[in-house]
Amino acid sequence: MGNICRSPTAHGVFRQRVARAGLADQVRIDSAGTHSARKGAPPDPRAQAQARLRGYALADLRSRQITDGDFHRFDLLLAMDHDNLAELRRRCPPGQHYRLRRMTEFCLRSSSPVVPDPYYGNIQGFEHVLDLLEDACNGLLAHVQQQLNPAP
Secondary structure, eight states: OOSSSHHHHHHHHHHHHHHHTTOTTTOOOOOOBSSOTTTTOOOOHHHHHHHHHTTOOOTTOOOOBOOTTHHHHOSOEEESSHHHHHHHHHHSOTTOGGGEEEGGGGOSSOOOSSOOOOTTSOHHHHHHHHHHHHHHHHHHHHHHHHHHSOOO
16 A cells, blocks of 8 residues: 555565566566555565565665556556555556456465555564565566466
8 A cells, every 4th residue: 555565575575586587687576555655665664674584675665656657567566455456446547457466366375365464563464474475476476487488
């Protein structure tokens, strides 16, 4: 929603996965919120601390609100939960809805339908978010690699 917890964490995890796969020059990654309350803010300190413990850098990221151009600029727009997906669907131009998905659709191990918002919880919530996002980013990377190099 505010682009300070889940989305920048996903951004940092996926950015690392993409770089390690040697695809950084082919894949554009960004994160945005559906609400503008935190525009320009760095990721939540708790999200940064937990990400840093697992080797992910988030300090350079700043929150922003999704723009109309994002619906054309990116192949996929991934929501963390049903409410954010509904907001994306509401704002999405006709003919672009195929770009909208939930992040957890890419999970390989977890069956969670959403990435829960850890903001009002404790550190364990941020750890759980990282667990889900690492899983989802592994599946997302496999999806992107298949899109870039389809089997004959």
